Amino acid sequence: MASRGPDETRRLFGRRRRAARRHTVVRVLLASAVVAVLLAGAWVVAFSSLLAADDVEITGTDQLTKTEVEATADVPIGRPLARIDLDAIEERVRSLPLVESVEASRSWPGTVRLRVTERTAVAWAEIDGEIRGIDRFGASFRRFDEPPALTQIRVDTRDPRDRQQAFEGLGAVVATLSSSAPDLLAAIAYGEAQTQDSLTFELADGRSIRWGSAEDSARKIEVVSALLGSVDAAEYDVSAPEQPTTRE
Structure with missing residues (x-):
């Protein structure tokens, strides 16, 4: 195979350089077009x-x-x-x-x-002479003209922090009872507390349930439901559901 002469080699290298420059120009133009489109799109979205x-x-x-x-x-x-x-x-x-x-x-x-x-009222309480709806988070958010067909809750403390936490605990338990144990909720006359750890529910028949805090309410419902149906007592304490107690 014959070798290329110097002139032919220079022409070949020249063609390659020109092709590379054209490719570079094309890439730059394409990149510029893409940037322009992106900038235009950003302007339309953010400012137009x-x-x-x-x-x-x-x-x-x-x-x-x-x-x-x-x-x-x-x-x-x-x-x-x-x-x-x-x-x-x-x-x-x-x-x-x-x-x-x-x-x-x-x-x-x-x-x-x-x-x-x-917000949805799960209970009601008398606060400053008004009948107020209480939601599952213990928030007092609306006024009723008369007691609604909901569970009454009572909080007897003047400490603002204890008061709010007691409402939160009672609201949480009543909401849980409403969804998982409506029959038990229907048997409750009212719930009361002074702190978040002293929740108590009085039944319409005079019996009471010491609930403790709102924690582990699902388990407490299971335990107290079984006790109410099998043990005759005046008070049922499920504040520690693994070790429940009763009192005559």
């Missing part, structure tokens, strides 16, 4: 009115009106959806006493969705 908030969709309300939730949420209509502070919206909506939780999300191209979970 094309993807601005123009609607608020609210679900989960029953006691609250959608108008009330929307006014409290104060969604900045007209602001690009990507730049709306959803955490701030959630915080504002959670300030409503009837709201247990809320989840805010974006729905492109222009909707802010609010999924609200309202």
Whole structure:
């Protein structure tokens, strides 16, 4: 095979250099085009009115009106959806006493969705002369004109911390009873406590259950249900469910 002469070799190298430069130029142009597209897309998403908030969709309300939730949420209509502070919206909506939780999300191209979970009363208590609904977290969140068909709970302490913790414990146990042992709940006349560890339930027939804290309530329900059906006593203590006791 004949070897290339110097001129032919130089021409070959020249063609290769020009092809490499063309490939480089093409790659640079393609990269620039991609960057331009990305920048344009980012501008449209973050700054353009094309993807601005123009609607608020609210679900989960029953006691609250959608108008009330929307006014409290104060969604900045007209602001690009990507730049709306959803955490701030959630915080504002959670300030409503009837709201247990809320989840805010974006729905492109222009909707802010609010999924609200309202508080539900599981018990009632007389607080400062008013009949108040108490939820499963012990929150007093609404007023009733008369006692509702729910379990009454009583908290007898002036210490604000003990008072709130006692309401939390009673609310948690009543909610558990409502879902897993409604017959037992129906037999309870009222629940009372002074601290989170002194929960007691008085039955309509005069017997009482010393519950202790709200911890391990599922096990306590099993134990006290068995005792109520097999042991005749005035008081059933399941505060330590592995070692329950009774008193005549």
